[in-house]
Amino acid sequence: MAKTRYALVGVGSRGFGMFARPLVEDFADVAELVAFCDLNRHRMELANERLGLNIPSYVDFDVMLAEVKPDVVIVCTVDRTHHEYIIRALEAGCDVITEKPMTTTAANVRAILEAERRTGRRVRVTFNARYMAPSEKIYRLLREGTIGEIISVDFAEYLNTSHGADYFRRWHRRKENSGGLLVHKATHHFDLLNWWIGADPEMVFAFGDTRFYGPTREQRGERCLTCPYAKTCEFYLDLRADEKLRELYLEGEREDSYYRDRCVFSEEINIEDTMVVAIRYENRVLVNYALYAFMPYEGQRIAFNGTKGRMEVDLVDQYHGPDEKGIVRVYSLGVPPTVRVNPLFGRPYELPIERRQGGHGGADERIREHLFRADVPDPLNQVAGSRAGAMSVLIGAAANESIEKGLPVRVQDLLKLS
Numbered sequence: 001m002a003k004t005r006y007a008l009v010g011v012g013s014r015g016f017g018m019f020a021r022p023l024v025e026d027f028a029d030v031a032e033l034v035a036f037c038d039l040n041r042h043r044m045e046l047a048n049e050r051l052g053l054n055i056p057s058y059v060d061f062d063v064m065l066a067e068v069k070p071d072v073v074i075v076c077t078v079d080r081t082h083h084e085y086i087i088r089a090l091e092a093g094c095d096v097i098t099e100k101p102m103t104t105t106a107a108n109v110r111a112i113l114e115a116e117r118r119t120g121r122r123v124r125v126t127f128n129a130r131y132m133a134p135s136e137k138i139y140r141l142l143r144e145g146t147i148g149e150i151i152s153v154d155f156a157e158y159l160n161t162s163h164g165a166d167y168f169r170r171w172h173r174r175k176e177n178s179g180g181l182l183v184h185k186a187t188h189h190f191d192l193l194n195w196w197i198g199a200d201p202e203m204v205f206a207f208g209d210t211r212f213y214g215p216t217r218e219q220r221g222e223r224c225l226t227c228p229y230a231k232t233c234e235f236y237l238d239l240r241a242d243e244k245l246r247e248l249y250l251e252g253e254r255e256d257s258y259y260r261d262r263c264v265f266s267e268e269i270n271i272e273d274t275m276v277v278a279i280r281y282e283n284r285v286l287v288n289y290a291l292y293a294f295m296p297y298e299g300q301r302i303a304f305n306g307t308k309g310r311m312e313v314d315l316v317d318q319y320h321g322p323d324e325k326g327i328v329r330v331y332s333l334g335v336p337p338t339v340r341v342n343p344l345f346g347r348p349y350e351l352p353i354e355r356r357q358g359g360h361g362g363a364d365e366r367i368r369e370h371l372f373r374a375d376v377p378d379p380l381n382q383v384a385g386s387r388a389g390a391m392s393v394l395i396g397a398a399a400n401e402s403i404e405k406g407l408p409v410r411v412q413d414l415l416k417l418s
């Protein structure tokens with residue numbers, strides 16, 4: 001059987017680790033990586049160097065499409081540009097695999113759905129969070145009726161001062177690039193909610209604020225590399241000290257001025273670090289969602305209230321601070337995650353959650369099987385297309401609009417052509 005020919009646009013951290021290397025090393029029997037495309041030549045050269053290959057590299061996407069004629073385009077660029085590449089790839093007769101978020105605005109969602117209909121090609125969205133062990137466990141327990149019919153959900157997302165701060169250092173910090181964290185990050189969580197609840201979101205109301213990052217302190221610079229406060233700032237990031245960051249970003253910045261270590265206290269920041277969202281679903285499920293980006297730890301606390309009980313999942317781990325030796329780093333307390341089921345009028349019990357190795361708790365390896373191999377069974381309905389991509393982005397877009405206007409927003413209204 002002929003191998004599927006993939007072109008990768010966006011050869012950054014995720015593009016290389018999630019797609020380029022595995023395609024070459026683990027899927028060579030069914031897949032061929034035929035082109036790189038990126039505005040930054042350095043990162044494409046580095047990818048070829050690391051793979052020991054000479055994959056044709058392009059700065060011009062249309063020239064790449066015309067010369068290479070890939071079957072599938074993988075979109076892994078800055079979120080702001082996803083829709084452009086998705087639509088141009090569909091129009092060239094390619095199928096598309098896009099990283100999350102599918103796009104950043106409701107208008108772009110509509111344009112992608114329309115292009116998919118018009119061209120008859122297919123878009124898949126890489127919602128790897130569906131493939132994490134806790135997500136699968138929750139999906140199964142809900143479908144088995146463990147708590148009866150779902151009535152409401154509490155979902156809190158905590159980002160620690162290491163990972164969370166990173167969104168304020170680089171392109172994500174501008175809403176026009178990422179849609180803010182309610183699109184860029186929460187697209188995972190809104191997709192999980194849509195998938196677990198099994199219905200479409202109907203209405204969204206949100207508040208958001210920037211209270212911790214942004215120009216909240218006087219002692220700030222343009223970037224860590226040249227900052228006069230480097231010695232005293234707890235957010236100092238030394239790009240020279242980390243081989244991956246140095247090679248990928250510091251050594252590539254002469255081409256595009258992409259500074260990976262911009263100050264988290266900059267005036268340029270226009271995304272929120274504190275967000276709360278209320279969502280009502282078409283099947284009457286109510287969701288209470290929160291995202292905080294400056295926490296001492298990372299993870300989620302999720303609870304489902306149903307007609308037969310309450311189910312709680314605590315996935316908090318990844319503490320950022322001094323470890324037992326006093327070294328400041330991100331570390332785990334090693335407490336195994338569990339699901340706690342509290343049946344109404346019954347005795348509570350705990351169920352273990354499997355621990356898996358690999359990228360994002362083994363989710364990256366699992367989703368790649370679905371993406372790159374034909375006929376892999378999908379009993380949990382994890383394969384996500386443009387509709388799932390759209391519904392999760394639309395909750396974030398509705399939340400952004402709600403924050404701006406101070407009003408509730410109907411998700412269906414965002415789908416209607418303006």
Ligand SMILES: NC(=O)c1ccc[n+]([C@@H]2O[C@H](COP(=O)([O-])OP(=O)(O)OC[C@H]3O[C@@H](n4cnc5c(N)ncnc54)[C@H](O)[C@@H]3O)[C@@H](O)[C@H]2O)c1
Nearest residue numbers: 010011012013014015038039040076077078079081099100
């Ligand atoms: N699913 C996940 O768990 C996960 C994890 C990390 C990142 N991501 C997604 O992957 C994507 C890339 O993130 P990243 O962390 O690798 O970012 P990155 O900044 O490391 O890489 C982005 C790459 O895109 C290139 N680029 C930027 N604008 C471009 C344009 N107009 N045309 C062509 N190339 C362009 C940059 O030069 C860079 O090489 C994002 O959409 C992000 O949301 C997903």
